[in-house]
Amino acid sequence: MTSFLQQAFNGLVSGGFYALLALGLAVIFGMLHVVNFAHGAIYMLGAFGAVVLQDTAGLGFWWALLLVPLTAALAGMVLERLFIHRLAALDPLYNFLLTFGIALVCQDLLRMKYGAQSRPYDEGPFPGSVDLGLFDYPAYQVFVLGAAAVVCLAVWLLLTRTRTGTVVRAATERPELTRALGIDTGRWVTPVFGFGVALAALAGVLAAPMRAVNSGMGADLIIAVFAVVVIGGLGSIPGAVVAGFAIGMLQALGNLYVPVLSQTSVFVLMAVVLLVRPAGLFGKEEHAL
């Protein structure tokens, strides 16, 4: 029972990363109809950002948590203006290919500079562990889980309870009608992209103290996140978050009982969802893309 609960908790923590990345992807997809392949690379850059800030500037975790997402948001907005915007009128697959190219370049640039070895992150916050009743658990991972949940909730509130969020949702769901009501939907595209990218960088900073930081860490993760958003439905923001946490947990529990499936379970689950409910668990009928 204890190992079950412990494993479930591990699953929730890794689910938090899935949820943060899937959330960013869903926000960007909703507004721009772009599936951002570079999302994993940005997660990787976020983790490297935290390591480099600590090693070169002596700035600790909390500084990284603030500075790295902000920088990523700015860089993302520049990227959107320079490249992604140019392909906006074309088939969305072109932007998928473009961001794939960007991901490859980022990944190999980092590999060239820092090598393929993982970089250690020395002083993470919250060393030690907390007593969760039945078992002890690393305190930092409890913090990560809490942070991921808070961020997801905050984004949800931002989208549903504020005027900005309402405009963004309206522009996502009925762009032409929104424009007809006198709202300039175009001006939200760049900030929304920057915001989604910042979420990925934030996930990267959170990952730095607990995961191996290397140039390949984003690529494998983003493919699993693609499976997550196919399962949850990209069009739905709660879907992305719920699927993220749920799949993290299922995967961890799967590890416990069927270790052979540890890496493939998310894809098996995707196959099942495609059979039973191709639009995704929370998805509506597919957009004509």
Next chain:
Amino acid sequence: MILALLDRLGARPAWLRWGLLAAGLVAVLGLPWVLYPPVAADILCWGLFAVAFDLLLGHAGLLSFGHAAFWGTSAYATGLVAIHAGVPFPLAVAGGAVAAAVVAVPIGLLAVRRSGIYFAMVTLAFAQMIYFIANQWGDLTGGENGLQGIPRELPGLDLSDSFVYYYAALPLVLAGLAAAWRIVHSPFGRVVAAIRDNPARARALGYSVDRYKVVVFTASAFLSGLAGGLYAVNHGFASLQEVYWTTSGKVVVMTVLGGIGTLWGSLLGAAAVVRLEDWLSTSGFDEVGIVTGSLFILVVLLFRRGIWGTVSYLLQRRGGGAGMRSAESGNGTVRDPAAGDRPERSLVKEP
């Protein structure tokens, strides 16, 4: 191949048709004299892979981001057949291609339940699953070490020289290319193109859209498998690299660079990328992804017609524009979505 070129060039003047055909044949036959023979054989394999991929992307309008699954499955299966059964290499490669097609059927059946960008994500995810399986099933695949010591056997011919192997593999590659051309220009191929251009109308006409998609997906996987098997025999080993997502990306960039929907353009794209990577690795540059990735960015932003598409577009413009078959019907410049005209949204469209 000959018929293929004749047909492709049907709308062009006779001198150009024959000139290009002759040039193509001379290039294919003379390649191992000009290049290091193993690299020439790599170009053949990647060329066939890219053509098989274009069969799916350009003619069925389906962007698979997981074609490494078929190339890699066949590389492993070919290797296993060649090692354990000791049969001539064409039989081993055929076994590999069949294995790729067998893997493609369930993946295709599931993937066609989504379209567009989701199709790309689903195929990518399934290919990653194949990668993990290959990694985990170390007893069979050699795991991280790869499958080593794949023999090159053909009775009556000593294939240890790569120069000889090139000419032994060439008939299989040409057969694969001819098959791709035959599929595109068959009634089946016309239905596939119709489904790409207007799935709703094709369905209304009574065609089983999903079944056609699965069949063309499997055919593309079979030909990709043919290429992957020949590649494994060429190198004498199959590694995890063959099933990794970077391999899927590489074939995409070859096809886009060559010109989506041009079929033979993919051969040029493959030759260019293989040559470039060979040059990079011999000059000691390991981070090939920087170059491949930049190529992706540049081609997608500035050169969406690709090599073949651009040449054919320029020729058509000179010739008055009749029968143009370039990959993209737009004028090649990026349109401003705010300009008000109806933007060209389709990745592949014949005018």
